[in-house]
Amino acid sequence: MERLDQIRAEIDQYDQQIVEYFEKRIKKALEALEIKQELGLPILQQDREQLVLDKVVRHLQDKELTQEIQELYRIIMKLSRQIQAKKWNLSDLLLIGESILLPIGEPLSKKTIAFQGEPGAFGHQALKKYFGNKETVLHFEKFEDVFKALVEGNADYGVLPIENSSTGGIHEVYDLLLKYDLYIVGEEILPIEHHLLSVEGATEESIVEVYSHIQGFRQCKSFLDQHPDWKLITYDNTAASAKLIKELNETSKAAIASKEAAELYGLKVLKNNIQTNQENWTRFIIVGRKVELSEESKKISLIYSLRHNVGSLYDSLGIFTKHGINLVKLESRPIPNQPWKYHFYVDVEGNLLDKQIQRAIEELQENIINLKIIGNY
Numbered sequence: 001m002e003r004l005d006q007i008r009a010e011i012d013q014y015d016q017q018i019v020e021y022f023e024k025r026i027k028k029a030l031e032a033l034e035i036k037q038e039l040g041l042p043i044l045q046q047d048r049e050q051l052v053l054d055k056v057v058r059h060l061q062d063k064e065l066t067q068e069i070q071e072l073y074r075i076i077m078k079l080s081r082q083i084q085a086k087k088w089n090l091s092d093l094l095l096i097g098e099s100i101l102l103p104i105g106e107p108l109s110k111k112t113i114a115f116q117g118e119p120g121a122f123g124h125q126a127l128k129k130y131f132g133n134k135e136t137v138l139h140f141e142k143f144e145d146v147f148k149a150l151v152e153g154n155a156d157y158g159v160l161p162i163e164n165s166s167t168g169g170i171h172e173v174y175d176l177l178l179k180y181d182l183y184i185v186g187e188e189i190l191p192i193e194h195h196l197l198s199v200e201g202a203t204e205e206s207i208v209e210v211y212s213h214i215q216g217f218r219q220c221k222s223f224l225d226q227h228p229d230w231k232l233i234t235y236d237n238t239a240a241s242a243k244l245i246k247e248l249n250e251t252s253k254a255a256i257a258s259k260e261a262a263e264l265y266g267l268k269v270l271k272n273n274i275q276t277n278q279e280n281w282t283r284f285i286i287v288g289r290k291v292e293l294s295e296e297s298k299k300i301s302l303i304y305s306l307r308h309n310v311g312s313l314y315d316s317l318g319i320f321t322k323h324g325i326n327l328v329k330l331e332s333r334p335i336p337n338q339p340w341k342y343h344f345y346v347d348v349e350g351n352l353l354d355k356q357i358q359r360a361i362e363e364l365q366e367n368i369i370n371l372k373i374i375g376n377y
């Protein structure tokens, strides 16, 4: 026992130093905040955080602790941001429980909206359905470019596909929601109809090569199975493949894309509605920099991970049942570098201003690891 007491005494000393340095670090972060306020920079500085994560790993002598030190620093910097945010302007924040601080904002009146893909893409259609035709629109090649445009202030909202009713979740977008501190402010469900498109003179028989997004191929599998000799070439997105077919202008090449893309790029529809399931829908999310709360907000999206205990998922979901909260969606994604551990993406019905919901979230937080609220819409 004496030896254990001695070890614990040493641990106590280290803790004292850690606390001392934590306080010093927070003081410096508050000095950094003042400068950021002067310069009009946002609290979150993702590049700097990545640098810090790289640096602390370099300081490590025992590289086996790489993941743990990164996890610790992610938490330290998150707390640092939360403390900065409290100082910044408390009225723009919603505090849930003791530590969840959400930036709250009003819907923006004049806005720039970004989507992934080329004009005519399904994301573009969802954008127009949600926002109308009057807004400034930007388009990017990759989903992550849309997230970056928001973080860097080049766009105010992003429109991204999250789930298809036939093929399931769009994993990359789920992962990006975890990576970036952005929030879902709305959603739009779009019927997805795919068509086989080509240039004048082409017929189904003249086709040798077909271009589309991987989702386009997956959603039209039964039709494509009838043409085993066709070469399928995966492309960035459906509208981009339609644009390419127009440029190539060959009767042996076709694209799978929307009717809108056919009209926009002047292509002929060789075959209509080739999606396997005629009930084919994609749910798009609208992402912004702040949580936009109103009385109508009725769905809350959360991400969390669990300790590796028997029944931990069951217990966490039981908290919603106990508080009478309806679960509407559950999706899991593997945690990189931690085999067989998962992040759970949960959508529940409710409004974050409701005290019952707040109590449930507080209780949830005590039972899980790393809760992130990613929107109420």
Ligand SMILES: O=C(O)C(=O)C[C@]1(C(=O)O)C=C[C@@H](O)C=C1
Pocket (backbone or CB within 6 Å): 029, 032, 033, 036, 043, 044, 045, 046, 048, 049, 052, 076, 077, 080, 081
């Ligand atoms: O460097 C800054 O801008 C800070 O405010 C400090 C700090 C940190 O805690 O290290 C906090 C938040 C930023 O996202 C990046 C880094």
